[in-house]
Amino acid sequence: MTTPSPNSPPPDVTAPRIAFAVPVYNGERYLPRALEALQAQTEERWVAVVTDNASTDGTAEIARAAAEADPRIRYHRNEANLGANGNFNRSMALALETGAPFVKWAAHDDVPLPDYAARCLAELDARPEAVGAHTALRLVDDAGAPYPYDAEAGGFHDGDGGVWAWTPDTQRALDGPDPGARLLRFLRDKPGQWLVYAVFRAEAVRQSRPFAMPGVEDALCAELLLRGPIAYLDAPLFEQRHHAGSARHLSRRDYIEYETGVRPTGPLLPSAGRAVEFAKAITHAPLSGADRLRAWAAYGRFAFGLGRLRNLVVPGPDNYLGLGA
Incomplete structure (x- = not known):
């Protein structure tokens, strides 16, 4: 050290x-x-x-x-x-x-490279409308070696046969001017696993709702995005580590215990709970009437799409009712 x-x-x-x-x-x-x-x-x-x-x-x-x-x-x-x-x-x-x-x-x-904080702070100084800033990133293994990026697959091959989702297009979309459009892109791409590690304005975080349930970093990130864009710096200055001990490898019950400290014994409904938390984020964020309507419209487009119906009736890790989890 x-x-x-x-x-x-x-x-x-x-x-x-x-x-x-x-x-x-x-x-x-x-x-x-x-x-x-x-x-x-x-x-x-x-x-x-x-x-x-x-x-x-x-x-x-x-x-x-x-x-x-x-x-x-x-x-x-x-x-x-x-x-x-x-x-x-x-x-x-x-x-x-x-x-x-x-x-x-x-x-x-995780490892921010030496210029990470300075570059993010300079961007936030220049852009008072932005609530946060983050750079392009690399996904690395337990030894710090990078996983290969596959633009066609939409992320990094994570060594487990899956793809860890990240694209520069998503980050650019979260830097757009329309809060409803930012929310819709966030809900569709589920980037909370990396966006939560951005640099944020302290006041925006202080005024937002904290983590409340498993996976609810997504709700916090959604509320911050409703408060303002997340500035994107197109330079890979942040290394996010994915290794055998990462929470992504846990079963749903183990993940809930990891997040809350309590082993769940009843039905598992984390996806439905997150839907409620997203609605609370829209209610809590300081939006104009028009922007709030756009945010609700974006939420509706996401919540009632064909993908949501599939997650309701098809068993598996994304099932809202915990079927097959």
Whole structure:
């Protein structure tokens, strides 16, 4: 891990430009590299709040040592495991308390390249209408090697025989001027798994509804998109890691337990619940009357399309009623 040179001035932690929320649970394998990536940022006016979700490995020792070596890194340990949702919410609440005007969830296994924060902040300074900014990305494996990108398939071949969805066209569409069009594209392409790691204006996140149920980063991202566009920088400055321990590999019940900290015993209805959360996002976002009508129209086009009917009646991982899950 990088430590400040004894001959260099101490980092400025009195007025950070950006606060990184770093939620982690048993992240000893990747956390050192993630913190090194933050320390390598060319934008040095930052703080990072590492929020340890009651880890049982060496996470605490790594984070405490980093905080002792660099005053910009702060360590918080939850007394009990709050589930991934609870820890994401806690990490962001602590990041917002720093007073930084911009915030970013920084997963313990992802790597922003050195110019990532500086480029995103410069874009947000130039575009006051944007609520966030994100760059093109690479999907990497547990060793940091990139997965191949396939434009025709619409994403990265993830090593498991599937495609991890991401396209520059989607990011450009989320940077458009019409909130209804942004919402419709978001609902169709389901980009929450990477969009949630953009840089956001702190005030926009503070005013939006936090994570409330499994997969509800989608609802948070949808509300932020209704508040304004997410500026897109067409340079691959962010490496998102996909590995054997990624939540994508979990069964639906295991995923819900991972997100909430509670093992579900009853019927599984996460998709139907997300539909309700999207409706709440439209209700909660500060839209003009005309823009709200366009947002409801976009939601209706998505909710009552043929794809939604298929997910209602065909068993499988996308079934709204949990059939075949």
